[in-house]
Amino acid sequence: MSNDIPEDEILIPLGPQHPALKEPINFMIRAEGEIVVDAQPRIGYVHRGIERLAMERTYLKTAYLVERVCGICSAAHQGTYCMTVEELLDMEIPPRGEYIRTLVWELERLHSHSLWLGVAGHEIGFDTLFMYTWRDRELVMDILEMLSGNRVNYGMNKIGGVRYDVTDEMKNKILKAMDLLEKRFKDYKKKLSEEPTVLGRLVNVGILKKSTAIKLSAVGPTLRASGVKADIRKDDPYGIYDEIPFEVISYDSCDLAARVFVRIDEFFESIKMIRWILNNLPDGPVYKRAPIRIPQGEAICRNEAPRGELMYYIKSDGKSNHPERVKIRTPTLANILSIGEMLKGSYLADVPIIVAGIDPCISCMDRVMVVHEDTGKAEIWTDEKFRDYSRKWYKKNLKWVVEERWKK
C-alpha cells in the first residue's frame, strides 16, 4: 500500500502531544466501512540519533545516555548496556550488585505492567481501572524513588555494578508494598475475568496467530499471548535469572485478553521474584571498580524488558574511550509488524486498544490517517477522536459484537 495521499487531501500536522502518556506514532489505515483492510505504521517521530551520539561519547557518559532511550524501561536499557560493557571487560560484578540490578529490573516490570493495565483500561473506556492501577503503581514509584532518588531514569546502574545499596529498612518497606500490591491486583484480575463488558472488548480481538507471531519475530508479552513460551530470562539467562525460581507466563488465545492476563500474571511472578531477591540478598559490596580502558572486542547482551527482548551490541576498538558502535534494538520495534497483522480485519473501534495491546513505547497514536476505501475519503483522526468513536461505537454495538466474538 502506498503512502501517497489522494490529490485533494492535505495531511495536517497536529500540535504538541499529550504530556502524560503518549508518544507519537502515525498510522495509515485503509478502511472499508467499519473494517480495517490494511494498516501501515509510520514511526520515527521520537528518533533522536542515540546510536550516533553513543559513538561520540565516552563509555561512562553513554551509560546515562542510553537510560533516556525509554522512560518506562530505563533500567533495562542502562542495565543491559552496563552488562554488555562488563562482558567486554570480562568482569563479574559483585553478587549483591547483581541482585540489586535484578531487583530494579523486576520493580520496573511492575510499574510498567501496572501502567499498561491502566492505559488499556483507559483505551476501552474503563477509567476506573486506570485510576486504581495508577494509584497502586505509586507504591512502586515510591519504592524506586526510595532506592534511587528518582521515579524515572533511576541512574541505578554503572559499569561495575549498581550505585545505591538497599538497607534493611528499605527491604521491609518493599516487602510490605509487595503484599499490598499482590492483594489488590489479585482483586483486579478476578474482576476483569468476570466483567462481561470488559471481556467483550478483549476476547477474540486483535488476533495474532502463533505461527504469525513467530514468523514476524514478535517479542515479549505480545509473543507469549500467542501461545509461545519464550522469555529471554529463561532462554538466554543473564544476571541471576538462572537462580531465581519463576515461571514463564503464556496464554493460548492469541487475543487482547491473553495480552492482558499475561501481563497480570507476570506482575505476580515479578512480586515473587522481588521477594526472593530481598530474602536472599547476599552481603558485600554493590560495585567493583571497572577499568577505564575497554579492551578490543564485541559483545551482545539481551534483556527481557517489560515489553520484550531488548538487545545491545557494542564494539570496542580497544584504543579510544568511546565505543566504536552501539546498536540498540528495542522491543517495540520488533512488534510493529505484528500490529499491522492484528489490525487487518478488525473494527475501526478496536484500533486504539489493539495498538495499545503490544504496550508500545510509542504509547498511542497522535495522528492516524484513515482512508475510507468505499467513499474514497481520507481524514486525520487524533487519538481523542478515535477513543470517542470507539466509545460511541461500542455503546451502540456491544451486544451483537460480543455475541459474535463468543461464537468463535
Add this chain to the structure above:
Amino acid sequence: MSDDKVVQNIETEKQLLNELKEKFGDKILDSSYVKRHRRVFVDVKNNAYRDVITYMRDNWDAIHITTITGMDTGESFILMYHIFAKKHKVVFTVRFTIPRDNPVVKTITDILPGANLYEREVYDMFGIKFEGHPNLKRLLLPEDWPEGVYPLRKDFKREMGGMKNE
C-alpha cells in the same frame, strides 16, 4: 552470575560452528568464533549469507531475528544479522562485508519475514539497498531529511542533515 563461576561449556557452540564449516566450506571464514556460551559469530563470504541463514532456519529452528546491525569501518560496510537458533538456544551473528561504493545486498525478508523493518533501518542509516525488499523506504528519519545523507556513515557531519553544528 553462575556462568562465570564455572568454565563455560561451549561444546555445543563449537560443534554448530563446525557443522557450518563442513556444510559451507570456505564460505565460512576463519575469523568466525565462539565468543561465549550462546554467542557465535559467523563471518561469511558476502554471497553466502542467504544460504547460511536458510540452513539455520531449516535445521536449527532459527526463525527469530533480533535485528540487523550495520557498521561503517571507513573502508567498507559490515552487516550483522543477529539470529536466535531456538533449537540450541544460541544467538548466531552472521556477518559479512560489502563494498562502500556499491552497497547493495539481497533481502532476507523472503527467508525471515521479521527482518522487514531492520533492513529498512539499515537502509535509512547507511544507505545500503536491499534488493527485493517489499517496501524499502526510510524508517526513522523525517520526510524532509535530505537525500543521500546517511547519519551512521563515518563521513556524516551534522550540517549535512540541516542541523547547525553547535
